[in-house]
Amino acid sequence: MIVDQATYWIVVPLLGLGTYLIRFSFLGMLGNRPLPPMMTRALRYTAVAILPGLVAPAVLWPAVTGGATDAPRLAAALVTLAVGILTRSVIGAILAGGATLYTLLWWL
């Protein structure tokens, strides 16, 4: 789907500003103050807590098929995950997942 222009012009400047303030926080203003250990611990899991949940519905119920589970997309997701876990290579996982997706879409 196409991104709405008004949404773009609100999201991008605010996301840029917010991300900058996150980076600036301790280096720029708060200085040499340690974070509470509980917070450091929770922050370690931000990426792994958000990204899998963000893609799970798109993997199981893709919008292009109207929400019906699609074998090539599901297989591509599983291959990406498996290659990523086994090889620890982000690029290798992307290439393997992409190859799986296009091979299956082309065959089926």
Added chain:
Amino acid sequence: MLSPIPKAFLRGCLASAPFIIVVVPFALLFGVVATEAGLNVAQVMLFSVTVFAGASQFAALQLMQEQAPVLIILATALAINLRMVMYSVAMAPHLGGARLEVRALMAYFLVDQSFAASAVEFERRPHQSLPEKVAFFFGTVAPIAPLWFGASLAGALVGEAISKDYALDFAVPITFLAICAPMLRSLPHIVAAGVSIAGALTLSFLPYGTGLLLAACLAMAAGAACEVALEKRRVR
């Protein structure tokens, strides 16, 4: 012989050079996917230059395409970038003595790669002078930032040229899975990812993407709790 400061800068360049292999395809893909989502070349570049954080750019783009409300898009994308609070904390003891303008500029360039390379270096050689540390930090940025912007531009130009029938709807899920998979090497990370998936699927009936935010909070708490439990067991 080089004097210590250019030497530190070069050391920084070398330390972050391996990240080029990740940064270039990632930025290219962002350019292509963002153009397919209806952004023009200038908008893609503005996105990459102002936000300068790949994972959150992909997430914001996907949520914008799903017509999620602005507040939810911002909350989700900023939550992904919250890990950079840790980076800022870790760099403050080493780089916090620099002038405000320099710190403001370094904050802009505080990305996954510059943080990772600098954290290793400052742990290995903690007694360098402040100018050397600052030079090293900017050295880590020198190969990464221009390539990030350049590859975004190349991706946007390619995206304008290719047709819409390449199943690119699935490029973002594949990229995210690829980023996460190598992290799934410790039990707390696996638990957090599992809770995130289960939560996002079961809470998907909640309106405006709030299910994902709730699932992410639960997942973070689960990861941290699992880590604490493992530490306790180790102490015993």
